[in-house]
Amino acid sequence: MKRLLLSNLILISIAAATTLKVPSRYSTIQAAIDASSNGDTVLVAPGTYVESYQGASAQQDKRSEEGYDPELRLKELGITLPIPPTPVANYVNGVRTGNLIFLAGKGPKRADGSWIIGKVGADVTIEQGYEAAQLTAINQLAVLKAMLGDLNQVTRVVKVLGMVNSDPSFTDQPKVINGFSDLIVAVFGERGRHARAAVGMASLPRGIAVEIEMIVEVRN
Amino acid sequence: MKRLLLSNLILISIAAATTLKVPSRYSTIQAAIDASSNGDTVLVAPGTYVESYQGASAQQDKRSEEGYDPELRLKELGITLPIPPTPVANYVNGVRTGNLIFLAGKGPKRADGSWIIGKVGADVTIEQGYEAAQLTAINQLAVLKAMLGDLNQVTRVVKVLGMVNSDPSFTDQPKVINGFSDLIVAVFGERGRHARAAVGMASLPRGIAVEIEMIVEVRN
Amino acid sequence: MKRLLLSNLILISIAAATTLKVPSRYSTIQAAIDASSNGDTVLVAPGTYVESYQGASAQQDKRSEEGYDPELRLKELGITLPIPPTPVANYVNGVRTGNLIFLAGKGPKRADGSWIIGKVGADVTIEQGYEAAQLTAINQLAVLKAMLGDLNQVTRVVKVLGMVNSDPSFTDQPKVINGFSDLIVAVFGERGRHARAAVGMASLPRGIAVEIEMIVEVRN
Known part of the structure; x- marks a missing residue:
């Protein structure tokens, strides 16, 4: 998974920086990014893309949103979901x-069973924390997939x-948790935008970063 | 907003200390406070006023509660809600x-864009923390107002x-978060009483106090 | 309550270690434990017992689950619920x-009004934290009982x-919060298994351990 994540880091970090709102004329995110690097303005600023679309584009977007397929999106992002662990106590994953x-x-938790550990701001950088939050998003998606069958x-x-x-x-907890939020929105589109708090804990189990x-x- | 808050601190701190359950014969909180300072027992102890009302008074209260208008209450408290900020990432206010x-x-966050920052118990006193929680309540009400149109x-x-x-x-987190709870109940009355946890964090974004x-x- | 808890520690710690899934042919947990100590495999590993039951046993279990009575379970565990406190501020228990x-x-909070206080990992051991979480579960059950009349x-x-x-x-927060989860599942059976986070706080009101x-x- 570590390797897999790395192989997709280009896509995901672009997503983090610019929000990957991909008009439907591009069949894949890569195609959209290619077009973008050719000067086409297909990517818009994070947190603003709904409001910033106008007229016909907005309508096209709405259709695109209705047809948004998170399972397809996962494939496009090159993400393979792990098998969620069975908790070893009297609680469940969801x-x-x-x-x-x-x-x-x-x-x-990485696919090899190891964890990203350490305190952000001391042992772990914001960038490593962002990656940890991203990995956590994948692990939560794995639970959802196991519970629902289809995202x-x-x-x-x-x-x-x-x-x-x-x-x-x-004091930069939001920059860390953006790793989670950005991946969730990359997968679910508008449906993925959520209410959130990003806060600082004294410690966490195993010393995990997030x-x-x-x-x-x-x-229904 | 800072100035606005200060101009209402008398009302709000009375509310915090005594719970402003105002029988309906008083048209405004100020009238009730005036009556109270004249020896009329219109204000009762916090957290107990429902249980402490009896018989006919309780029935009158129930009618009063049904007719409770949080929008009017905000005006009586002299609180003007700010425009809620648009989050600059893949999350939303609610x-x-x-x-x-x-x-x-x-x-x-104050109306001038500045924040109350610092660790309570070190840089920030309980009273300043209470004010920070109060200000946070106003910011949450602003979000609700923007989402619902009418509180x-x-x-x-x-x-x-x-x-x-x-x-x-x-270890006095509850005294700090009372700033939030007291304002919410001042605005919503009985409907405002909530389940709550008040806990201590290692750190928060920007170093905000709460x-x-x-x-x-x-x-529906 | 402290004494009461101690008198039930044997039952509860067995529950914690092995999950007290008691087939319906045993009228009490003690009977099941007795049978177990005689070599009868009535208790199965924690977190796995649903999955590990097969065929006719699973069906019997399902019937047992439908007939699960948390009020009876409390009596079997020897737990007497306290009267929940009335919060002294503008919030409520639930x-x-x-x-x-x-x-x-x-x-x-103990029945005598005292609290288990201190930071786990410094002043408080994992075992004491587990007991604190157990006691907290009893206090939450007391609130539920007061709200619902019948668990x-x-x-x-x-x-x-x-x-x-x-x-x-x-970094062992889960081992502490297991005190809560184990008791909840001891009382509610399968219905008690919950989604959970167990995390580390900088501080808590009064310095309580959990x-x-x-x-x-x-x-409905």
């Missing part, structure tokens, strides 16, 4: 109640609590 | 799912997670 | 919205946020 799924806190069952990502193992002087909870809304 | 709105964590759409404040940027030895999340129930 | 109850954060109204424990007052170097929030689903 519980559904009505149309909501409350997911347990997950951390940056298209997700109608909205509702709430994220991003907990950063922080040196007491570290632990992140998520609440999602799913179809 | 997400509605069914009858619930999950609000993102907000902090003590009368709120049927119940459900849950508050009050996160205090804490020196490791600081960050507070909220879940509210709204009308 | 709020119901739809089929969900959001419970306020609670801590390890059989609980259809599922949905989510737990276990906050451990942690020395910055402490503070734990819970969301439960209840009947």
